Amino acid sequence: MKTLGEFIVEKQHDFPHATGELTALISAIKLGAKIIHRDINKAGLVDILGASGVENVQGEQQMKLDLFANEKLKAALKARGIVAGIASEEEDEFVIFEGVEHGKYVVLMDPLDGSSNIDVNVSVGTIFSIYHRVSPPGTPVTEADFMQPGHKQVAAGYVVYGSSTMMVYTTGVGVHAFTYDPSLGVFCLSHERMTFPEKGYTYSINEGNYIRFPQGVKKYLKFCQEEDIATKRPYTSRYIGSLVADFHRNLLKGGIYLYPSTASHPKGKLRLLYECNPMAFLAEQAGGKASDGKQRILDIQPETLHQRCPFFCGNDAMVDDVERFLREFPDDHQG
Numbered sequence: 001m002k003t004l005g006e007f008i009v010e011k012q013h014d015f016p017h018a019t020g021e022l023t024a025l026i027s028a029i030k031l032g033a034k035i036i037h038r039d040i041n042k043a044g045l046v047d048i049l050g051a052s053g054v055e056n057v058q059g060e061q062q063m064k065l066d067l068f069a070n071e072k073l074k075a076a077l078k079a080r081g082i083v084a085g086i087a088s089e090e091e092d093e094f095v096i097f098e099g100v101e102h103g104k105y106v107v108l109m110d111p112l113d114g115s116s117n118i119d120v121n122v123s124v125g126t127i128f129s130i131y132h133r134v135s136p137p138g139t140p141v142t143e144a145d146f147m148q149p150g151h152k153q154v155a156a157g158y159v160v161y162g163s164s165t166m167m168v169y170t171t172g173v174g175v176h177a178f179t180y181d182p183s184l185g186v187f188c189l190s191h192e193r194m195t196f197p198e199k200g201y202t203y204s205i206n207e208g209n210y211i212r213f214p215q216g217v218k219k220y221l222k223f224c225q226e227e228d229i230a231t232k233r234p235y236t237s238r239y240i241g242s243l244v245a246d247f248h249r250n251l252l253k254g255g256i257y258l259y260p261s262t263a264s265h266p267k268g269k270l271r272l273l274y275e276c277n278p279m280a281f282l283a284e285q286a287g288g289k290a291s292d293g294k295q296r297i298l299d300i301q302p303e304t305l306h307q308r309c310p311f312f313c314g315n316d317a318m319v320d321d322v323e324r325f326l327r328e329f330p331d332d333h334q335g
């Protein structure tokens with residue numbers, strides 16, 4: 001089995017950015033993932049379950065494991081000495097890594113995705129997004145370093161903590177997956193150049209929010225549920241409540257993940273910078289598509305660190321269908 005490190009070195013000439021620094025960056029995420037994996041697997045025994053009693057800047061209850069994962073990943077990234085700063089779902093503002101002003105990279109992350117699943121032993125994940133900084137090395141990072149459109153990403157990926165722990169990432173030359181072997185303490189190549197299956201027949205959405213979905217989304221869901229043998233409808237509905245786990249299933253088996261605007265989240269729930277952009281980079285690299293219903297996610301110019309956007313991601317034909325219904329049945333109110 002080829003380890004993550006061996007794979008990157010072997011493909012060195014392939015990757016436009018996979019310098020030794022990128023190897024170190026991915027390895028830092030790997031280190032953080034190993035620690036999170038270890039503690040998730042004894043969560044029932046150590047005090048990292050449950051809510052922290054603190055809300056993040058977005059008014060969401062921070063789970064103890066959210067904060068634990070955030071601290072471990074921050075430490076692993078800072079220790080590498082090449083990341084000048086990070087932005088995180090769990091940090092109100094971006095974080096300057098003092099003493100690493102020379103670092104060439106910034107990392108944006110969702111340290112623990114799928115928080116509602118933590119206490120019920122259902123898959124959760126870590127999402128990361130890596131950029132070259134735009135401010136001059138040798139100075140503290142600035143907000144501009146984090147406000148780059150998604151198509152500027154150098155690398156992106158996720159770790160899914162499920163029946164096995166897997167890291168899936170791209171540097172712009174395909175999507176590759178590595179499965180963690182705890183007995184050896186290494187991530188080994190398990191899927192090289194992953195792509196979505198030709199067609200998808202699964203849709204993933206929280207239908208509890210149906211009443212306030214945009215008309216086009218409601219029409220698309222009815223389309224998915226109609227009987228039509230030729231197009232293998234009705235499709236299957238699967239929703240884990242963890243973006244990383246739902247995305248990972250769709251990547252392997254085909255499908256679409258939808259988080260449109262809802263009553264509680266008029267602009268959508270998912271955050272552009274550290275959820276939608278990295279997953280969109282992976283989706284496109286795997287032959288899929290990611291849209292906010294109107295435009296390519298990776299083309300959106302960010303305006304604020306924690307901004308949210310509607311998110312439709314998966315097989316390109318399925319995302320095309322949603323966009324078509326949204327065009328044909330525009331909402332009279334702009335949520």
Ligand SMILES: O=P(O)(O)OC[C@H]1O[C@](O)(COP(=O)(O)O)[C@@H](O)[C@@H]1O
Binds near residue numbers: 089114115116241
């Ligand atoms: O519970 P809802 O509203 O369906 O939202 C579930 C979605 O929210 C998220 O949990 C948001 O991510 P966080 O858990 O990191 O906040 C996604 O992983 C998941 O797809």
Ligand SMILES: [Mg+2]
Binds near residue numbers: 112243275
């Ligand atoms: Mg998340």
Ligand SMILES: [Mg+2]
Binds near residue numbers: 066111112113
């Ligand atoms: Mg999170």
